[in-house]
Every structure is written in structure tokens, then in C-alpha cells.
Amino acid sequence: MLMPAKNPITSFDVRKVRKDFPALELLIRGKPLVYLDNGASTQKPSAVLEAMDDFYRSRYANVHRGVYELSEKATQSFEETRDKVKNFIHAGDRKEIIFVRGTTEGINLVAHSFARPRLQEGDEVLITAMEHHANIVPWQMICAEKKARLRVVPMDATGTLMVDHLDSYLTDKTRILCVAHVSNALGTINPLETIIHKAHRMGIPVLVDGAQAVPHLLVDMQELGCDFYVFSSHKMYGPTGIGIVYGKKELLEAMSPYQGGGDMISSVTFEKTTYNDLPYKFEAGTPAIAEAIGLGAAIDYLQAIGMESINSFENELLAHAREELNKIPKLKLIGEAFCRSSIFSFTIDGIHPHDIASILDREGIAVRAGHHCAQPVMDFFKIPATVRASLSFYNTREEIDALVRGIYKVLDIFG
Amino acid sequence: MSELRELYQDMILDHSQHPRNRGKLEKATHHADGFNPLCGDKVKIDLMVDNGTIKDIRFEGSGCAISTASVSLLTEAIKGKSEREIEILFGKFHDLVTGKNENSGESDNLGKLAVFQGVREFPMRVKCATLSWHTLLAALKNEKKVATTEK
Numbered sequence: 292m293l294m295p296a297k298n299p300i301t302s303f304d305v306r307k308v309r310k311d312f313p314a315l316e317l318l319i320r321g322k323p324l325v326y327l328d329n330g331a332s333t334q335k336p337s338a339v340l341e342a343m344d345d346f347y348r349s350r351y352a353n354v355h356r357g358v359y360e361l362s363e364k365a366t367q368s369f370e371e372t373r374d375k376v377k378n379f380i381h382a383g384d385r386k387e388i389i390f391v392r393g394t395t396e397g398i399n400l401v402a403h404s405f406a407r408p409r410l411q412e413g414d415e416v417l418i419t420a421m422e423h424h425a426n427i428v429p430w431q432m433i434c435a436e437k438k439a440r441l442r443v444v445p446m447d448a449t450g451t452l453m454v455d456h457l458d459s460y461l462t463d464k465t466r467i468l469c470v471a472h473v474s475n476a477l478g479t480i481n482p483l484e485t486i487i488h489k490a491h492r493m494g495i496p497v498l499v500d501g502a503q504a505v506p507h508l509l510v511d512m513q514e515l516g517c518d519f520y521v522f523s524s525h526k527m528y529g530p531t532g533i534g535i536v537y538g539k540k541e542l543l544e545a546m547s548p549y550q551g552g553g554d555m556i557s558s559v560t561f562e563k564t565t566y567n568d569l570p571y572k573f574e575a576g577t578p579a580i581a582e583a584i585g586l587g588a589a590i591d592y593l594q595a596i597g598m599e600s601i602n603s604f605e606n607e608l609l610a611h612a613r614e615e616l617n618k619i620p621k622l623k624l625i626g627e628a629f630c631r632s633s634i635f636s637f638t639i640d641g642i643h644p645h646d647i648a649s650i651l652d653r654e655g656i657a658v659r660a661g662h663h664c665a666q667p668v669m670d671f672f673k674i675p676a677t678v679r680a681s682l683s684f685y686n687t688r689e690e691i692d693a694l695v696r697g698i699y700k701v702l703d704i705f706g
Numbered sequence: 707m708s709e710l711r712e713l714y715q716d717m718i719l720d721h722s723q724h725p726r727n728r729g730k731l732e733k734a735t736h737h738a739d740g741f742n743p744l745c746g747d748k749v750k751i752d753l754m755v756d757n758g759t760i761k762d763i764r765f766e767g768s769g770c771a772i773s774t775a776s777v778s779l780l781t782e783a784i785k786g787k788s789e790r791e792i793e794i795l796f797g798k799f800h801d802l803v804t805g806k807n808e809n810s811g812e813s814d815n816l817g818k819l820a821v822f823q824g825v826r827e828f829p830m831r832v833k834c835a836t837l838s839w840h841t842l843l844a845a846l847k848n849e850k851k852v853a854t855t856e857k
């Protein structure tokens with residue numbers, strides 16, 4: 292995990308990078324788009340659009356089926372992405388990379404195929420106070436079904452997990468610990484090494500929701516040692532409709548399939564079906580082929596820039612943003628954790644986030660207002676909603692300054 | 707900027723910052739809760755209905771300027787009215803905020819509620835303006851479930 296960078300990387304040229312993203316040229320009511328909702332989804336570089344377009348135009352066929360050349364080549368391109376993902380997150384084996392629809396489906400897969408058969412009445416599932424609904428609801432559902440207990444590791448007023456208290460939550464009844472790598476509502480980066488170490492000492496497997504981490508940080512499965520790591524392509528400059536479950540091979544092998552159908556079998560009779568080997572056992576039906584190819588192109592694109600450069604540029608932007616926002620009267624940043632990613636949430640005294648976002652929208656500035664699918668986080672801070680700006684490496688200091696000017700307009704309108 | 711000024715008119719800002727008829731009714735005959743899951747706005751409405759007309763109304767809740775001003779102005783607009791009159795008024799109000807009555811002059815009959823005309827330029831905010839009305843109608847029907855802006 293990267294700590295905030297001290298040395299600005301000068302080789303990174305944001306002007307050049309912006310040219311790779313056609314959407315960044317959009318005008319919103321005559322004003323240049325200032326896209327600060329990257330936590331919800333990122334814009335796509337031409338390399339991704341072209342890879343998908345080219346596949347559909349001149350290389351398209353279904354995968355894992357035909358013996359004809361076109362299908363063979365489609366299969367090859369599709370499977371290349373699996374290798375790219377494996378290398379990108381430093382997984383040990385390509386079989387550990389499962390294609391799913393996204394983070395949400397990935398967590399449901401693990402809840403259903405891994406946790407559900409292992410849960411008995413009175414057992415516990417441990418999550419944290421800053422999870423996205425996608426890492427709460429699937430666990431609630433299986434806990435209700437199995438009469439198990441959902442427990443929640445608390446956070447403090449800065450939005451930092453109370454890791455010192457973690458030991459008291461890890462019991463001989465805990466069957467899995469599920470934690471976000473980076474909080475989507477607060478930007479907090481959780482200390483995964485410590486968390487995973489403590490859980491593993493008790494023999495408890497750990498699932499990490501990496502949706503907000505993979506686009507910003509170097510993630511390394513060998514270093515982290517987590518059991519499952521889940522993320523979405525669309526938040527890392529790739530297309531929608533595809534995401535990844537990384538799982539340790541021994542665990543995946545011991546799990547039953549999530550869905551049944553074609554591709555996930557090796558033989559079927561009406562009496563008995565033999566499941567296919569990893570990773571196909573978990574990939575029933577025709578997968579998102581073009582999307583996988585797009586994701587592969589996104590990974591190539593990110594690696595060409597380099598995750599270190601991305602991380603240090605984003606940290607500079609974040610520091611600039613926090614400094615400028617802190618000067619604005621009545622504005623309060625929500626989440627002051629020491630270790631953080633390029634997401635910030637804020638409120639302004641007496642002005643509802645929804646009104647702030649509407650006014651910013653008229654300036655071409657796209658931010659998100661709401662509970663960010665993390666209602667428990669809002670309840671914790673006793674606020675109904677926040678405004679959230681989430682940065683990408685394609686954002687500029689000038690865009691941060693436009694945001695600040697927009698906020699002064701809000702203050703002006705509300706007198 | 708002018709669209710914004712039209713949305714956030716002084717009367718709307720005034721009612722959002724100093725909402726009228728806030729609180730609970732000890733002797734409420736009707737009640738409903740409203741919730742907009744999209745933005746988390748919540749509103750609770752207490753009514754005292756006598757002989758088919760509204761004698762008194764109070765609300766509690768938190769929301770954006772548009773939704774707070776909407777419920778505050780609503781409480782002033784509906785006292786003494788019958789359910790049928792309220793339905794007609796809501797119909798006109800709905801047309802106003804969705805921009806359906808541009809040239810019909812209907813807004814003339816809306817009184818102060820006409821300040822919400824600016825909402826029509828902000829389709830994403832229509833639900834903020836109408837949550838209180840959905841909740842009011844639910845209260846009149848004394849529906850126990852939570853009213854939402856989702857149909």
C-alpha cells in the first residue's frame with residue numbers, strides 16, 4: 292500500500308493524458324465538463340473504446356466454443372485479459388482470476404459459494420462501519436438465512452477503523468471478515484496488513500472489497516495475502532458489466548459453483564454433472580467478452596502510465612483540494628483519516644448537499660450528492676448526505692479551483 | 707446563473723431556512739412518513755382532519771432547500787381544503803414543476819406555490835418538490851406504509 296507521496300513525479304503530463312479521454316472534451320451547457328465523480332465510475336480512454344470496437348468489427352465470435360479460427364482468436368483475446376489481471380494484481384495463478392459482472396456480483400459469489408455452506412446458527416460474519424451497501428446486504432441476507440450474527444468493527448470520528456479493538460471482534464465463531472480496501476464515502480485507506488494478519492492468526496479468511504482501491508493504488512495479492520479480493524472494471528477506466536473475483540486457489544477449488552449453465556461444466560447427463568475446472572467453474576454462460584477485452588486495454592493503459600505515477604499525482608491533487616476546501620467558511624470535510632485516497636466528502640453548514648450539487652452542475656461540475664450507498668456511514672456522522680468529489684489522474688489543479696469557485700457561488704446564492 | 711436564481715428564489719430560501727408549521731400535532735387524526743431513497747430526504751406529516759377538511763398540519767424532517775420549502779409552503783396552502791381540492795392543487799403543482807403547463811396560465815391559481823416554477827429547468831429536482839405532496843396524500847388516505855416518490 293502506498294502512503295501519501297512526498298516527491299511529486301514530474302514526468303507525469305496531465306495535459307497529454309487528458310487527450311486520451313474523449314469525454315473530457317464535453318461541454319455541459321457551454322461549460323467544460325469538470326468530472327469529479329470518478330468514485331461512481333471513470334471515463335474511458337480511447338484505447339479501451341478502440342479495443343472493444345475493433346473486436347466487434349473484425350474479430351468477434353463467442354469464446355470457448357468454436358473450433359473455427361475466429362472463435363479461437365476471440366477466446367485467446369478474452370483469456371489474455373485474465374493474464375493481464377493476474378499480473379496487474381500479482382496473483383499467483385491465472386486460475387485465481389474469475390470474471391464476474393462487478394464488485395457486487397463478486398461479493399455475492401463469495402457470500403453464496405464460500406460463506407453460506409460454512410455458516411451455522413450462532414456463527415458470526417464480521418464487516419466494518421464504513422462498508423458500501425454491496426459489502427453489507429449480501430452478508431445480512433446469508434446471516435438471516437443461517438441465523439448467524441453480523442458484527443461490525445467500529446470507526447472513530449475521523450473515519451478511521453478502530454483496529455485496536457479488532458481482536459475483540461475476532462472470535463472462534465467468526466467465519467469471514469469483509470472489509471473495504473478504500474472507503475467510497477470517506478476515502479479512508481484501511482490498514483489491510485494489520486487487519487489480515489490479525490484475522491489469519493485466528494484462522495479467519497478475509498474478503499477485501501477493492502472497488503475504490505484498484506484504480507488508485509498498487510495492489511499486490513502476494514503482499515496482502517487476503518483470501519478474496521473483488522473489484523469492478525468500470526471504476527478503473529474499463530467498461531461496465533465486468534469485474535473480478537480474485538480468490539486463493541485452494542479456497543476456490545473447495546467451493547461449489549455460484550450459477551449453473553454452459554461453460555462451467557465438463558460433462559452433463561440428466562443424472563449427473565461434473566463441474567469444470569477453475570476458473571471456468573464460476574463462469575456460467577457466455578461471458579462479457581468485449582468488456583473483458585476492454586478491461587485488458589484499460590490495464591495496459593494504466594500500466595503504461597504506471598500506478599506509482601498515478602498515485603503520486605492524485606495525492607498532490609488531493610492535498611491541493613483539501614488545502615483549498617479547508618479555507619472555505621462553513622465547509623466541513625467528512626473523514627479525516629491520516630491514510631487516504633483521492634476521495635473527499637464534505638458538507639456545508641445550513642446547505643443541503645443536493646442543492647450544492649445542483650448549483651455545481653450548472654457550472655459543469657459533476658460531483659455526487661447523497662449517501663453514496665453507505666447509509667450507515669451517514670448515520671454515524673449524523674448527516675443525511677454529503678457532497679463527494681472523487682478525483683482521477685486526469686483531473687487538474689484548475690478543475691479543483693473551478694470546484695472551489697463553484698462552492699463560493701453556492702455560498703453566494705444561499706446568502 | 708439566472709436559472710439558479712429562479713430556482714432559489716428568496717421565498718424558497720426563506721421557507722427552507724425558516725420553515726413554517728414545523729413540529730408534531732398532539733391530536734393528529736392522520737399521519738404519514740415520506741422518504742426519497744435517492745437523496746435521503748425524509749418528511750413526517752401530521753394532520754388534523756375534521757369534516758373532510760384540513761384543520762391543522764405539522765411536519766418534521768430534513769431535506770434539501772427545495773423539499774423543505776415545498777413542505778413549508780404546502781402547510782400554508784392546504785389549510786381548510788378538502789382532499790379533493792388538494793388533489794386538484796397537487797395536479798396543478800405537478801404540472802408546474804414538470805413544465806407541463808407552460809402557457810396555460812394555471813400557475814395563477816397556485817398562489818405562493820408558483821415560486822416553484824424554476825424547478826422545471828431541473829428535472830432531477832422534481833422529486834424534491836413533490837415528496838411532501840405524496841406524503842400529504844398518503845396521510846389523507848392514512849396509508850401506513852412509507853410514501854416515496856418512486857411510483
Ligand SMILES: Cc1ncc(COP(=O)(O)O)c(C=O)c1O
Binds near residue numbers: 331396425473475503
Ligand atoms: C467500495 C465499493 N464497493 C462496491 C461497489 C459496487 O460496485 P459495482 O456497482 O460496480 O458492483 C462500489 C461502487 O459503487 C464501491 O465504491
